[in-house]
Each structure stands twice: as C-alpha cells, then as structure tokens.
Amino acid sequence: xxxxxxxxxxxxxxxxxxxxxxxxxxxxxxxxxxxxxxxxxxxxxxxxxxxxxxxxxxxxxxxxxxxxxxxxxxxxxxxxxxxxxxxxxxxxxxxxxxxxxxxxxxxxxxxxxxxxxxxxxxxxxxxxxxxxxxxxxxxxxxxxxxxxxxxxxxxxxxxxxxxxxxxxxxxxxx
Numbered sequence: 001x002x003x004x005x006x007x008x009x010x011x012x013x014x015x016x017x018x019x020x021x022x023x024x025x026x027x028x029x030x031x032x033x034x035x036x037x038x039x040x041x042x043x044x045x046x047x048x049x050x051x052x053x054x055x056x057x058x059x060x061x062x063x064x065x066x067x068x069x070x071x072x073x074x075x076x077x078x079x080x081x082x083x084x085x086x087x088x089x090x091x092x093x094x095x096x097x098x099x100x101x102x103x104x105x106x107x108x109x110x111x112x113x114x115x116x117x118x119x120x121x122x123x124x125x126x127x128x129x130x131x132x133x134x135x136x137x138x139x140x141x142x143x144x145x146x147x148x149x150x151x152x153x154x155x156x157x158x159x160x161x162x163x164x165x166x167x168x169x170x171x172x173x174x
Contacts, residue, residue, distance in 0.1 A: 010036045010037070010074060010076060011075075011077075012036065014035065015035070015109075015110075017037065035117075036074070036118070037073065037117060037118050037120075038072065038073050038074060038083075038116070038117040038118070039074060039080055039083045039084040039087060039119065040070065040119055040120075040122070040161070041071070041088065041122045041123070042123045042124075042170075043123075043124045043126050044123055044124070044125055044126075045126065045127045045142060046125070046127055047142075047144075048144060048145075049142040050069065050142070050144070050148060051069050051129060051140055051141075052067070052069070052141055052142075053137035053138075053140035054066055054067070054139050055136065055137060055159065056137060056138050058135075061159075062157070062158070064138075065157040065159050065162075066148075066151075066157070066158040066162060067158070068161070069124070069130075070084070070087050070088050071087065072086070072090075073117070080120035084096060084101065084120070090133060090136075092130035092133070094130055099124050100125065101122045102122060102124070102125075103121075104121040104123050105120075105121055105169065106119070106121070107119050107121065107168060111168075112168060115164055116161055123169075145170035145172075145173075146172060149167070149172060
C-alpha cells in the first residue's frame with residue numbers, strides 16, 4: 001500500500017489529450033504516462049544557456065539524471081498553466097506571477113513518439129540560478145543547448161524526455 005505522499009492524482013486522457021477521468025498514480029513510479037499531462041520549463045539566461053538541474057539519488061525515476069529546469073504532471077483538476085505555477089513553486093521556490101513565462105509549445109506523442117506524456121513547454125528568461133528544493137535536485141549547471149546535447153551524446157544520463165524536448169525546442173546550431 002502506498003501513502004498519500006507517494007501519490008498524485010493526475011489527468012487521465014485519451015490518445016488526443018481529451019480528458020477521460022482522473023486517477024491515482026505513483027509519483028515518479030509510473031511506467032506508462034503517455035495518457036497523462038505534464039509541464040516542462042526551461043530557464044534560459046541572456047547568454048542562451050539553459051539552467052539544467054540534476055535529480056537527487058532518491059528519485060524513483062531517473063535518479064541522479066539531468067532534468068528540465070522544472071517538470072511535473074498536471075494534477076487533476078489543474079490546467080497546464082496552474083500545474084506550471086505549482087511545480088515552479090515546489091521545485092524552485094519561484095512565484096510564476098512575478099515572472100514572464102513564454103509558451104514554447106504543446107507537444108505530445110503524435111509529434112514526438114518518444115515522449116512520455118502530453119506536454120506544455122515553457123521558457124523563463126532569468127540570469128540568476130533559482131533556489132531549488134534539495135528534495136528534488138542536488139545541483140545545477142548553465143549549459144548551452146549544444147553543450148547539453150554533446151553531454152547527452154557522450155553518455156550523460158538524463159530524464160527520458162530531456163533529449164527530445166531539447167532537440168525539438170532548441171535544435172542544433174550548424
């Protein structure tokens with residue numbers, strides 16, 4: 001039996017991201033989230049570098065891997081924007097109402113088959129490193145998209161969706 005602190009109630013959607021209900025799922029423990037909603041945020045500084053944190057070793061999924069600046073599932077009955085504000089507060093102690101969020105786009109398994117869920121992806125322009133939650137992350141680095149891509153190609157472990165979102169929203173510079 002799981003405890004409430006290990007669970008979240010997330011939107012359950014069909015293959016077109018249309019709600020079909022809500023369900024309890026294990027936080028960080030689900031194996032097939034494609035029928036759920038998620039948000040991801042990239043923090044980008046004036047040099048074009050992304051703030052990329054490393055997950056703690058205690059995370060059930062992708063421990064000690066590089067991650068998006070903010071990520072999380074859309075809890076029922078939240079909207080994508082509400083989930084983004086909640087996750088920013090929980091993971092980085094940031095107040096979304098004081099920041100300018102750019103909506104990079106909406107993607108799902110139809111656009112990028114490898115994605116784990118339907119996602120709304122945002123970007124924040126910010127030059128200082130946020131004060132992250134130590135339960136979520138152990139540290140972070142500022143990396144250009146190409147530096148991050150090179151690290152991934154050299155075997156750096158990442159959360160599963162990071163390489164796909166990186167390539168989609170920050171394509172390689174030639």
